[in-house]
Amino acid sequence: MRVDSKINSNSEYFDFQKFVRAIFRQKLVVIGFTILGAALAASYAFLATPVYEAKAFVMPPSQNDISNFNYGRMKESELVPYTVKDVYDIYTRYLQAESLRLEFFSKIYVPSLSAQEREKSRNVLYSTFSQVLRVVPPLRETSDRYSVVVQTSDPQKAKEWVGAYVARAGELAKNEMIKNVSIESEVRARNLEQQISSARGKSSKAREDSIARLSEALRIAESIGLEKPPSITVSQSVIAGGEAGQLTYMRGSKALKAEIESLQARKSDDPFTEHLRDLQDRYYFFKELKTEPASVSVYRQDGAVELPDSPVKPNKVLILILGVIGGLITGVAFVLLRGLLAVKSE
Template structure:
């Protein structure tokens, strides 16, 4: 099978075309050099007259846990070093915090502030690209602790180093003042709560005391009334007994008069008198029956009746009346209720009063010296940059050279092509 051999017959032609292009470019080297010189001149001019931009950096890291120990030991506010660093970083990123800083330090933006332009408008333009914040995670870097880096780009004429330093100090101080204010508010609120609790305990105690006094007095009053009712009933009973006794005596006196018994006698003696006495004799009488009253004789019965009729009170005849009088006398004053009324300092009798007063004293004496610690520690101080980051003069001139050379070559090639077309048409 015969395979046709392809010969490279176009190579000489291509070489001829390349030579023609090279010759054409060489013949137009003046144009190429002109465009190159123009772009290089423009690049050099820009590099010389462009306003230099600088960049300054600082970094902050968490403080030691012991620095925040005084605040955390208060028991009202808990703040870890990592959380404190996050607060500072969030404040640095805040537009409002940055604006407040420049309002407080307007001299830093004075070189950029044009006549008739407000500070807010100047800050708006400056803030768009000036600040840059970066959080460095120790898990994703060689750093052993979490760090926040703050960088500032600024044109020549601006004191960027002091802006970064003062801004960092301003943010840390502002956040510390916010925490101090929150802490004082928490303490004040807690004191108010404890005082309300103490007042509530006092009111509860007063209510309980009044209730107990009322119960004691009511109990005594009830007992008094019961004893008085008993005393009244006993006196009525004694009076009724006396009247009944008088009636019994009246009947006995009547019988004694009819029997002629004047002196006390016995049934046996009364019988002997009716039969007459026979000699001397000794009588012994055993009788288990009650002897009627008229045997006491008219004289004794009338004497007893007269005494009963003139009696003004029967209280002495009943021992229970003395007991009632004694109990009523004791009930005249309730000593427990009187002592409860005389309590001038109820706080001493409150339950858990010592704990509440101790907590209140602790809160009133609680004081954290916020000047003794910071929320974050500056790890890298802002230092003046050695050179501007913009413009990069060598790079600009290099790009200008390359661009001018390419532009000149392009113009030369286009010019050669146009000349070839014109020659072909002729």
């Protein structure tokens, strides 16, 4: 067994030596393939169109940025204040929305292409656009920073597109937030208007009821000839209408007539309607509530978008290294294959 193992080991060592000698004898062929691979790689690396990359990073707005969204939103108004997360979620939804990508594709990307490039099918163009513009979500669960990446052959265009895309998402999100606040304010104003109308109706009915009670008391006072209140000690609350108004007639017909005439001549019950002014103040507040777009923000940009000064593609060094390695492997494979064919032909 030991003799067989030693023979196999010597045989393998001999084959390896033959392999090395064969490559060494034809080293010029291997070197030629290596140089060819390096030349092809260099041609691609230096002739390929350079691609520049621009990035923008966005993060949640500050509490101060969204404070005007919460103007008038408190427990007393029954409107729950917006949180930073509520606002930023709307922004990131637009940032990743397919509708925004299609809008940017149609209005920005396609018009920037040459007439020849625009002749390609829309699916092909959109597939290329998906590689040009990417929205990268947070890399960690604890992070909330998104990035927008644009890769194109024009560095100035890459910078402008990144800024335009981030700003357009912010504009759409801000418009939705303002619309939400406006609708909620309008609904709240309508509810208060209904409460004001109800309070006025209740006050009007109360006046009619008072006139009916006083008219009845007047008839009683006139029937017994009571013109003035009697000079007896009676509780003022009883005379005024206590005990279901049974002794109201004791105020005398003269006072009752005057009060009835005053109630009938009253043009408005507003001054006598409980809590009406408070309801009106809140109604006008929500009716006139407006949110100025310039006073709010739905995101913050983390740093300015820099103009790229060096291309990210092609990676010339990496391409040259891969070209040399590829040429070397191809040369060795060619030498071995030629040697194998020569052995078989013998």
